[in-house]
Amino acid sequence: MSDRKVVAVIDGNSLMHRAFHAVPPTMNAPDGRPTNAIFGFLNMFLKMIDAFHPDAVVCAFDKGKPQVRMDMLPQYKAQRPPMDPDLHQQFPMVKELLKKLSVPILEAQGWEGDDILGTMARTGEEAGCDMLLITGDRDMYQLSTEHVKIVGTKKGLSDVQIMTPESVEDLYHGITPALVPDFYGLKGDSSDNIPGVPGIGPKKAGALINQYGSLDEVIAHADEVKGKMGENLRAHIDDALLSRKVATILTNAPVEVDFDEAHFPAYTADAVVEALGEYGINAMRGRFLALIGDEASAASAQATALELPAERIHAHAETGEGVAEACAEVSRALEEGAWVSAVLEDDKESDALFGLTRTLWVATPHALLAFEEAGAVGGAEAACAVEVPSFSLTHGLVAGVLARLLLEGRVVSPDVKALIHALAPVDSSEPQLMDPLHVEPARVFDTTVAAYLLDSIRSEFDDAYLAETYLGASLPPAAGEEGAPADAPAAAARAAALALAAYEPLSRALEADNAVHVFEEIEMPLVPVLAAMERTGMFVDPDRLAALSQQLAGQIDELARRIHDLAGEDFNIGSPMQLSKILFDKLGLPTKGLKKTQRGYYSTSAKKLEELARDHEIVRLILDYRERTKIKSTYLDTLGALRARDGRVHTTYNQTITATGRLSSSNPNLQNIPTRSELGHTVKTAFSTGEGKVFLAVDYSQIELRLLAHLSGDPHLVAAFNEGEDFHAETAARVFGVPIDQVTPELRSRAKAVNFGIVYGQQAYGLSQSLEIPMAEAREMIDAYFQAYPGVRTYLDRTVDEAKATGYAETMYGRRRPIPELKAKNPVQRGFGERTAMNHPMQGSAADIIKIAMARVARRLEAEGFAARMILQVHDELDFECPVGEVERLSAMVKEEMEGVCELKVPLIAEVSSGPTWAEAK
Numbered sequence: 001m002s003d004r005k006v007v008a009v010i011d012g013n014s015l016m017h018r019a020f021h022a023v024p025p026t027m028n029a030p031d032g033r034p035t036n037a038i039f040g041f042l043n044m045f046l047k048m049i050d051a052f053h054p055d056a057v058v059c060a061f062d063k064g065k066p067q068v069r070m071d072m073l074p075q076y077k078a079q080r081p082p083m084d085p086d087l088h089q090q091f092p093m094v095k096e097l098l099k100k101l102s103v104p105i106l107e108a109q110g111w112e113g114d115d116i117l118g119t120m121a122r123t124g125e126e127a128g129c130d131m132l133l134i135t136g137d138r139d140m141y142q143l144s145t146e147h148v149k150i151v152g153t154k155k156g157l158s159d160v161q162i163m164t165p166e167s168v169e170d171l172y173h174g175i176t177p178a179l180v181p182d183f184y185g186l187k188g189d190s191s192d193n194i195p196g197v198p199g200i201g202p203k204k205a206g207a208l209i210n211q212y213g214s215l216d217e218v219i220a221h222a223d224e225v226k227g228k229m230g231e232n233l234r235a236h237i238d239d240a241l242l243s244r245k246v247a248t249i250l251t252n253a254p255v256e257v258d259f260d261e262a263h264f265p266a267y268t269a270d271a272v273v274e275a276l277g278e279y280g281i282n283a284m285r286g287r288f289l290a291l292i293g294d295e296a297s298a299a300s301a302q303a304t305a306l307e308l309p310a311e312r313i314h315a316h317a318e319t320g321e322g323v324a325e326a327c328a329e330v331s332r333a334l335e336e337g338a339w340v341s342a343v344l345e346d347d348k349e350s351d352a353l354f355g356l357t358r359t360l361w362v363a364t365p366h367a368l369l370a371f372e373e374a375g376a377v378g379g380a381e382a383a384c385a386v387e388v389p390s391f392s393l394t395h396g397l398v399a400g401v402l403a404r405l406l407l408e409g410r411v412v413s414p415d416v417k418a419l420i421h422a423l424a425p426v427d428s429s430e431p432q433l434m435d436p437l438h439v440e441p442a443r444v445f446d447t448t449v450a451a452y453l454l455d456s457i458r459s460e461f462d463d464a465y466l467a468e469t470y471l472g473a474s475l476p477p478a479a480g481e482e483g484a485p486a487d488a489p490a491a492a493a494r495a496a497a498l499a500l501a502a503y504e505p506l507s508r509a510l511e512a513d514n515a516v517h518v519f520e521e522i523e524m525p526l527v528p529v530l531a532a533m534e535r536t537g538m539f540v541d542p543d544r545l546a547a548l549s550q551q552l553a554g555q556i557d558e559l560a561r562r563i564h565d566l567a568g569e570d571f572n573i574g575s576p577m578q579l580s581k582i583l584f585d586k587l588g589l590p591t592k593g594l595k596k597t598q599r600g601y602y603s604t605s606a607k608k609l610e611e612l613a614r615d616h617e618i619v620r621l622i623l624d625y626r627e628r629t630k631i632k633s634t635y636l637d638t639l640g641a642l643r644a645r646d647g648r649v650h651t652t653y654n655q656t657i658t659a660t661g662r663l664s665s666s667n668p669n670l671q672n673i674p675t676r677s678e679l680g681h682t683v684k685t686a687f688s689t690g691e692g693k694v695f696l697a698v699d700y701s702q703i704e705l706r707l708l709a710h711l712s713g714d715p716h717l718v719a720a721f722n723e724g725e726d727f728h729a730e731t732a733a734r735v736f737g738v739p740i741d742q743v744t745p746e747l748r749s750r751a752k753a754v755n756f757g758i759v760y761g762q763q764a765y766g767l768s769q770s771l772e773i774p775m776a777e778a779r780e781m782i783d784a785y786f787q788a789y790p791g792v793r794t795y796l797d798r799t800v801d802e803a804k805a806t807g808y809a810e811t812m813y814g815r816r817r818p819i820p821e822l823k824a825k826n827p828v829q830r831g832f833g834e835r836t837a838m839n840h841p842m843q844g845s846a847a848d849i850i851k852i853a854m855a856r857v858a859r860r861l862e863a864e865g866f867a868a869r870m871i872l873q874v875h876d877e878l879d880f881e882c883p884v885g886e887v888e889r890l891s892a893m894v895k896e897e898m899e900g901v902c903e904l905k906v907p908l909i910a911e912v913s914s915g916p917t918w919a920e921a922k
Contacts (some may be wrong), residue, residue, distance in 0.1 A: 002148070002873045004130045005260065008054035009120045011135035012061040012105075013113050015041050016094060018136055020087045024455050024818050029279045034086040038094050039281055043468050046287050048134055048151070049264075056262035058104045060116035060255075061095065067110035075193050076097065084823060100275035101288070102266035114140065118249035120257065121148045127259040139189070139247055141168045142180035147489075174210040178658045182215035185244030186476055194243045197236045199229055215244055254822040265291045286569025287473060291682060308497045309368040317373035317397035320386035326362075326369045329389040330401060330409075333364040339410045339445065341499035342363045342402065342419055345492035360422075361496040362405070368493060373397045395433050399423060404432050412445040412503045414463070420531040428535050429642040436531040437862050441524040441825070447499050449523050450506040452656035453515045457818050461656060463491075463498050470505040471498075492569075497820045518815045524654060524849055525855040529870075530653040530663075532858065536869045536881070537648030538670070538918075542640040544686040549636035551629050559625040566618040573625055578602045580673045589616060631679045633639055635668075640670055660840060661847035663873055671874045675922075683839050684919035689881045694914045696868070699892045700850065700876040701909040702727065704759045704842040710904040711812070711841055721906035728752040734788035735781060754785050757774070758792065759842050761835030803837035811844035812902070849908075850876060853898045860893055879918070887914055 019040025027036040049057075069076045095105055106116045119144045124131040126815075128733075131148045140150050141163050150163040161167070168177050186205035188196020201209070208225070212218045218225075222234045230277045232888060233240070265288075267275075272288045315326035333340045341363040344649075362369040371382075384393035386402065393400035402422055406409050413419055416439075423434040451461040451470070458465075466822055469471045475498070477484035478491035489497075506670075510516045538819050567586070571578045580601035583589045589612055596601045606623065613619045642649045657664040665671040674680030689695050705727065709717040719729040725740070732751035733740040750771060757767050767894050768778035786793040800921055803809045808816045817840045821833030826846050849871065857878065858870060872879035878898070882890050891912045896911035915921040 004128055005056065005131045006052065006054045006122050006132065007056045007262065008048060008052060008132040008134055008151075008264075009117050009124075009258075010045070010048070010057065010059040011113050011117055011137065011140075012059045012094070014039075014136040015134065016091065017873060019044060020084070020090070024457065024820065031119050033093065033279075034090060035093070035279050035281060037087055037090045037281060038097065041094055042281065042284055043407040046284065049291065052132055052151070054132060054261070057264040058106055058120065058257055058262065059098055060106045060113040060120070061091070062113050063107040064109050064113065066112050067397055068115065068250065069112070069246055069273065073194070073242060076246060076345050077192050078370050080193075086823065092572075097279065098731065099179050099266070099299070100271050102271070103264070104257060104262065106257070107521060108254045111250075111255075115250040115253045117253050118143055118251045119255055121145075123257070123261055127624050129259050133767050139180065139184060141171075142177050142249055144168050145179040146785060150857070157434070173206050175206055179214060181244045181248040182218075182245035184207055185215045185240045186218070187612040188243055189247065192246075194246050195236070195239045197240050199230050199232045202921065204229060213814045215240060234316065252756075267292070268385065277462065286610065308364060308493065309366060310371075311367040313367060314370045315372065315385045317371070319382070323371075323384060323386040323397065324388055326371060327391050327401065329364055329367050329369055330362060331390060331404065332366070333411050334404070336748060337410070338365050339500065339503050341412045341496045341503075342405055342407065343413060343415075343492045343496040343499065344398075344418060344422055347491060358398055359492065359539075361490070361493045362401070363496040365500075365501040368489075368497060371397050371401050390413065394544050397717055399433050402566070406434065406439050407420075407444040410443050410445075412446045412447060413500050414446070414461075414466075414499055416444045416446040416449075416527050417531050417534075420528060421534070423529060424535050426534050426537075426650045427646055428537060428648065429644065429646040432535070435862075436535070437527040437858060439531075441528070442520070444527065445503060445507075446524065446527060446536065447502050447506055448654055449527075450510060450519060452510050453519055453523065454506075454513055454814070455818065456659045456661070456816070457820075463495055465507075466502050467498055470502050472611070473501075473921070485828070497596040504849055513816065514814050518813055520849070522815075522851050522855075526655065528657070529855050529858040533870055533872070534652060537644065537646065538687055538871050538882075539640050539648050539690055540643060541688055542643065543638045548686065549632055552632045552636060556625060556628050556632065559621055559628065561623050563618060563625060566621070573622065574629070576604045579600050579622070583612075583619070587618070589619070593729045627674075627679060631674075631683060634685045635673065636686075639668060651872075654748065659817050659846075661811065661817075661844045661851075662875060663847075663851070665874075670872060675874075678906075681919050684922070685917050687918035688916060693881055693883050694887060695916040695918050696880040696882040696894075696912065697909050697918075697921045698878050698880075698891060698898060698912050699922075700846070701911050703846045703849070703876050704910070705755055706840045706904060706906045706908060707812075707845050708759055708792065709906045712789075712792045712795035714789045714795070717789045717792060718905050728755060731755055731788070733783070735784045737784075750781065754781055758782075758785060758796075759839060761796070761838035763831070763835075799841060800834050800837045803833075809837045809840040810859075811841055811843075813845065813848045814847055815844050817844060834864070846876060847862050847900045850878070850898075851902045854878065856897045857894055860897065864893070866890060866893075877922075879921070 015035050020037035023036040027034065027039050029035050034805055043675045048054075064078060069751075095552040098105055106326060107113075107115065113875050114137060117135065117140060121131050121133060125145065125147045129147070131142060132151050133148065134151045138152065143162050144150050144165050146165070151601065152161040152163055157794050163171070165177050168180070168724055169175060172180075172183065183205050184194065184196065186197050186208060187202050188194045188197050196205075208218045209215065212221050218233070219237050222230065222237065224230075225233050260563070267288070269289055269292065272285055272297045276282055276285050276288070313326045313329060315322040317323070330340070345359040345361060360371040362371065384397045386419065387393070391400050392406060399422065402419060406419065406423070411419070420434075420436045420439060424432045434663050447466060448461045452458070464475050467475050469495055474495065477488055478494050479488045480487070510519050563573055567582045567679060569582075571582055573579060576597075577599065580603075583604065584591050584602045591602055596602055596849050608625070609623055613623055619807075638671055641650055644650055649670075651665045651669050651670045652665045653667060673683050677812045687695070706721060709721055716734070720727050726748075728751050729743045732738070732743040732747040735751055735754065736743075745880070753767065753771055757770070757880055764775050764779040764782055767782060768775045771778065799809065803819055807820070807822070808818045810816045817836070821829045822837065824830045824833065854870070860866075861868060861870065866886060866889075868880050868882040868886050870878060871881050878894065880894070882889060895910045895912060901910045902908065913921050
């Protein structure tokens, strides 16, 4: 064991940049200043402390222009865009915070943090210390020695590379740390504007240095290097030498540290409270206090660190061991009115009905409980080995405990719907032990849904994210994970403890973001409804699917024959490379505007081919072939196999996928069947409802346009809807300046495209593409639209301005969508952000409205004894399986609820249609 002092030197600029881009720009200090980069920086800082336990920590920052290297290379980093103002604002803030935490800050005018790290590496090593350089820059690998390790941040600090001389040499295939500057001398570094030698990339640079031993030797043997690479090398010798010089980390920066006196932590509890409180980052307070072991702050540390409850009870259904004690603890929590968490763990394989065991993990404020039973108990009638007063265990220990929790308790979980499905299985042929709609929304709290509402553009909300973001804690490794001790908890146990710990900080965050209404009144009431819909499923006729698949197979074969005839040879139509060679190399189709892929052939994406289809029959046939093969493989050949034992397909509805708030559908995706194509219509003929029933569809009519009228308040737009006229024809008359009785179908179609394009923030280019008209004409149409409806232009401009000021757009109900693209330097990204800001209030509000309608309709179906069942939601449409005798009553009820969700300045209209199949109902 080494007795050398361990000193961590943090590259402050590197970590701040990574943190800024990793954490959404929605975090602010009490005074309104942005704090997302500071939050991310501190999170990585604490992870570093947890991982390496350094004896001392210092932090290096750039200061001013990198004059030291600009003197060597005037264009050094000249291409870099200015720093984002929100990030720039946080640098003095994080420095002030570090000072309060007694972390020394090292900086010197004109010097980069890299050189300060280099200086610390050498002086610290000479002082007898082991040095850890925390950075994201690979050029730092040149500093690696026996006593200097580079901790390379790849993804925050949850994924790091600890680089030693051996690992550097292994990574670069023979390039030692000392040769890293030589390596950069040849390959250059585009991010820093270091030129290197044109045409020599990492592989060629590594090969040359390995062959000759160093850059100097490569230059000495430049005449031996053949071809274009040799020419470039000989012509750019000076560039290579200069690049090496610029890429060499300096070790003589004017900074000093007394390594004997430096130590960490050196702050006080009061300093932590003051420093973090100023920026509203109190979730990390406990972790910083825990590092100094401050007894007075132990309670605070305990509250913010993720720890499993000290008392643990394992209840076994078969032996009866621990069952009475665990159930007593559940009863105690219920009597106290406390929130408890619940997570199910099942070891079944993905295609198996049950696993060997099933465990319900329950965390109460006092204990962690594991209710374990044989997996086959799930859904079957099997009593527990012990009778427990106040618990009905007829259907098994897990079901009995879970039913009582959901019906009487207050339950927090990362997946409430999964808990409901344990009692109301997705396959309706399995017995239902509890109606999903008997779960009261106010008694459940889904942590994943809450985290999604707080950052809807994020794609994952796993346990690590919740712990770091809302508890400021690192997850301890679970059983089976790397570094886990022998007594590590199961991942599901950890998840239960986390869910309970996260309840309060998530609740506070929802309150701070004004998201409580959306969570409590829209999202949570929807969870039981979705569980019920997933259980009901949709009946699909396997014979019809097989017949359609066979029919399509013949059409696909005929299309392939015609394509091969036109091509003059057989080839794999599904291979983009082979298709490109046929279309562009052999047949000579125009390639103007087409880009080549990395593999060197022209793109054959649908968008590119659609532009060529107007003039080339073979392209039209290829697009037809693609559509038919996709429909066949995605739906006709797979839906039958996805039928459960009840003969139905059961989609999964996802609440946390789309940034707009819309539901998505998966396994299978029933929302994505093409609605306007003949083939999509054909697929829907396989969905029916059985004898004596019809498929009833209720669809909001032009809801997003009606919301645009309401939100903008434009009097002409409002009047067009209130007068009950043909809205698209009215727009055509106003935009094209003709009487409404002279609006042709073509003009109406163009006006319709403009109407919907405006909702989605479409600009002239997009409209010109969709209508296949010149840009100038499209621009004139949009200008004419805004002259006809000036209030719309004012509203959209105001919406974008507000989103730029706040960083987000929101719906009528307060659902926020962060839009970091509004601050992007890239005009394409910024344009996307502006279109998103324009669209979210309409599309997001439409999503909120139909979710509210779904919950209300579901409750009335149950309360009024309907036999009809809600089976599908597709964006603005609700679909039902309805007995013939209930069609009139159901239509009236659903229309009433859907149209009555809110009062707009224009009518909210829901249109009803029905038929024996999904296809005939729509």
